[in-house]
Amino acid sequence: MIEELAKNLVELKKEFVPIYDGNSQIQEVIPKSKSDLFPIEESHLELLHEFATKNPIYYNSFEKKIGTIDCIVYEGDINKYWLNSIQHGSSKAPFSPTWIMSGYVGSLLAKELGYLQVIDIGSGDGRIAFCAKVLGLESYSIEIDDMLVDLQHLLTSTLDFHPFCSDAASFDYSSLNLSRPIFFIGGLAQMGGTSLASGVLKTIDSISNLKKNTGWVFAGTLSQKYAPDPKNEAGWGTLIEENNLKPVQTVSLPTAWTLHESDETPYIFAESI
Secondary structure: HHHHHHHHHHHHHHHHHHHHHOOOEEEEEOOOOOOOOOOOOOOHHHHHHHHHHHOOOOEEEEEEEEEOEEEEEEEEEHHHHHHHHOOOOOOOOOOOOOOOHHHHEEEEEHHHHOEEEEEEEOOOOOOOHHHHHHHHOEEEEEOOOHHHHHHHHHHHHOOOOOEEEEOOOOHHHHHHHHOEEEEEEEOHHHOOOOHHHHHHHHHOOOOOOHOOOOOEEOOOOOOOOOOOOOHHHHHHHHHHHHHEEEEEEEEOOEEEHHHHOOEEEEEEEEEEE
């Protein structure tokens, strides 16, 4: 089901791009209601729409039929958040969001793989942590930028996904009493993600009960404008090998930065071995 859901979301994006005639900096779509192509609980869809509606990143929305699916298109601008996020000396990756629906599909896969907690690292507006909470997982959002964390607090009135304003590499994860967590790492490997992931991996490795009981999700890229990794895995192969991780599944999903690219963003799910 998850593979089909991801495939249908990619097709929805491909149908949306040529018919969109706006000029917003970022755009994304969420189906209005449950359908055969998107068999998502109505209550979950309502929460995803509420997240977008309350989110100050988005300044406009409108209904549009894309293919056979009635959708809401959300238009937004992340410039001030992107600029603020790169001012922090220890910031590893500037803010650029995945689609909310992509965050939902990724969290759904984490749940299917048996993880109990989602930790959204470099979380931006906290959308992955929010989606995990929608699905009944415990979730935590770690973000170094105070402006983005303030934004997240505006959104916790719907669901509390536990935002923390902190450097993810030095955060005290033992305070969360994690049992079977999966960490979503924000940022491409070539755009600061490797440094961010390495710091978090080192910290988690020092917590004895998490060494062999933890999952990791890395946002990769197939774009030729980035140097390939000699170990592949969409830029993450070397880090995965050096940290004794095993790739278990990859799912390709739309993101803001791949809207006009033919390839989607591959999310590599890996686990400690």
